[in-house]
Amino acid sequence: MTVKFGNDFLFGAATSSYQIEGAVREDGRTPSIWDVFSKTPGKTYRGENGDIACDHYHRYRGDVELMEKIGIDAYRFSISWPRIFPEEGKFNPEGMKFYKSLVNELVERSIRPVVTLYHWDLPLWAYNMGGWLNRDSVKWFVEYSGRVFEELGDSVSLWVTHNEPLCASFFSYYEGEHAPGHRDLREALIAAHHILLSHGNTVEEFRKLGYKKGKIGITLNLIPAYPATQSEDDIRAARIRDGYLNRWFLDPVFKGYYPEDMKEMYKQFVFDYDFIQEEDLQKISIKNDFMGVNYYNRELIKFSGDPELKFERVYGKFARTEMDWEIVPEALYDLVLRLRKEYTKIPIYITENGAAFKDSLLKKGEVRDTRRIDYLRRHLSEIARLIKKGMDIRGYFLWSLIDNFEWQFGYSKRFGIIYLDYKTQERIFKESAFWYRDLIKTRAIK
Numbered sequence: 001m002t003v004k005f006g007n008d009f010l011f012g013a014a015t016s017s018y019q020i021e022g023a024v025r026e027d028g029r030t031p032s033i034w035d036v037f038s039k040t041p042g043k044t045y046r047g048e049n050g051d052i053a054c055d056h057y058h059r060y061r062g063d064v065e066l067m068e069k070i071g072i073d074a075y076r077f078s079i080s081w082p083r084i085f086p087e088e089g090k091f092n093p094e095g096m097k098f099y100k101s102l103v104n105e106l107v108e109r110s111i112r113p114v115v116t117l118y119h120w121d122l123p124l125w126a127y128n129m130g131g132w133l134n135r136d137s138v139k140w141f142v143e144y145s146g147r148v149f150e151e152l153g154d155s156v157s158l159w160v161t162h163n164e165p166l167c168a169s170f171f172s173y174y175e176g177e178h179a180p181g182h183r184d185l186r187e188a189l190i191a192a193h194h195i196l197l198s199h200g201n202t203v204e205e206f207r208k209l210g211y212k213k214g215k216i217g218i219t220l221n222l223i224p225a226y227p228a229t230q231s232e233d234d235i236r237a238a239r240i241r242d243g244y245l246n247r248w249f250l251d252p253v254f255k256g257y258y259p260e261d262m263k264e265m266y267k268q269f270v271f272d273y274d275f276i277q278e279e280d281l282q283k284i285s286i287k288n289d290f291m292g293v294n295y296y297n298r299e300l301i302k303f304s305g306d307p308e309l310k311f312e313r314v315y316g317k318f319a320r321t322e323m324d325w326e327i328v329p330e331a332l333y334d335l336v337l338r339l340r341k342e343y344t345k346i347p348i349y350i351t352e353n354g355a356a357f358k359d360s361l362l363k364k365g366e367v368r369d370t371r372r373i374d375y376l377r378r379h380l381s382e383i384a385r386l387i388k389k390g391m392d393i394r395g396y397f398l399w400s401l402i403d404n405f406e407w408q409f410g411y412s413k414r415f416g417i418i419y420l421d422y423k424t425q426e427r428i429f430k431e432s433a434f435w436y437r438d439l440i441k442t443r444a445i446k
């Protein structure tokens with residue numbers, strides 16, 4: 001059966017600044033928390049870092065040409081905050097020049113720029129002043145965003161304030177897996193709150209500045225948590241896991257409150273919620289123009305005796321990617337229905353979806369990533385099914401355009417539809433890139 005997409009549906013690809021740019025010391029950029037974290041022994045796979053990454057900072061023109069060859073309608077990238085504000089309150093036009101040229105290049109080739117303002121590379125200066133734990137971070141972020149709006153506002157039609165606040169708070173301040181690598185639940189809750197507040201205030205600033213042409217929203221990574229069995233304990237554990245991963249962000253953004261059950265549960269670790277001030281939640285729940293959803297996998301949850309979060313992750317019968325993530329496209333279908341029912345009717349963009357597999361370059365210069373094609377085809381088919389059911393989904397951004405620095409996993413996980421030879425910086429289309437090109441051209445999955 002052929003599945004068709006409308007002509008207005010945006011087929012895109014996504015990346016982020018620290019994962020692809022390299023050039024970490026150029027044109028006035030100062031370090032971010034990821035520069036420090038990746039250079040701290042034991043934090044990333046083989047101590048790898050983003051010093052060079054895809055060298056995109058120098059090769060962006062060629063990369064945009066590759067995007068044009070694939071035919072993508074839109075390109076989602078992020079701005080490196082320490083390139084734009086290398087010090088508190090100090091704007092750096094040299095750093096901005098790069099993004100202006102990139103945006104021009106995209107616009108010239110009729111590729112829509114989609115800009116994420118924060119994809120985890122907090123400036124080190126901000127971290128040294130307390131980072132997301134300091135309420136002033138909200139002010140710093142709004143100042144930075146406002147400047148970016150002024151500089152790029154005429155050419156950018158979609159803005160994402162934050163990418164995955166879950167990762168920037170819980171994974172970074174509680175689980176210690178991401179920069180800055182702290183392990184403190186209270187800190188994670190404070191960081192999450194300030195990140196969400198900075199989202200709300202940035203949307204407010206955007207409206208104030210009057211960029212009528214552009215639309216703004218936030219991207220959440222949503223990980224549906226299913227109970228491993230229908231036992232009461234497992235159902236409760238899955239509900240808690242859902243609270244941790246999803247509701248802690250969905251509820252404040254779309255309903256203006258934090259989930260009571262989770263608040264109660266966290267209370268024993270945070271003692272009080274004095275970091276939440278009156279009116280904060282009103283600001284956090286400001287109306288967005290669209291919602292960004294990053295979806296990769298679901299989780300299967302079992303009750304455990306763990307005193308803190310009462311869950312254990314188990315695996316079902318599904319095949320997994322190199323990240324050990326179960327491939328369950330149907331869970332994306334259920335997720336969007338749930339969002340519509342419980343949270344919001346605003347347009348949705350799938351701002352990330354994709355898979356890492358062990359790709360190898362064959363002698364003839366080919367990369368046969370059939371499992372990735374299968375992954376993409378199955379997820380896009382679910383999206384088509386949702387659209388058919390009347391769900392307003394306006395676009396899809398595949399993660400990722402090109403193999404890149406996969407955070408704590410360094411370069412060991414390849415998500416790209418373009419293969420990167422890290423030794424030579426040669427870019428090679430994987431079979432999935434040709435597949436995506438044909439899909440975009442015909443707007444049909446066969």
Ligand code: BGC
Pocket residue numbers: 016019163164167221294352399406407415
């Ligand atoms: C992040 C990307 C990351 C991808 C794959 C998303 O959570 O936004 O930066 O590379 O997942 O792990």
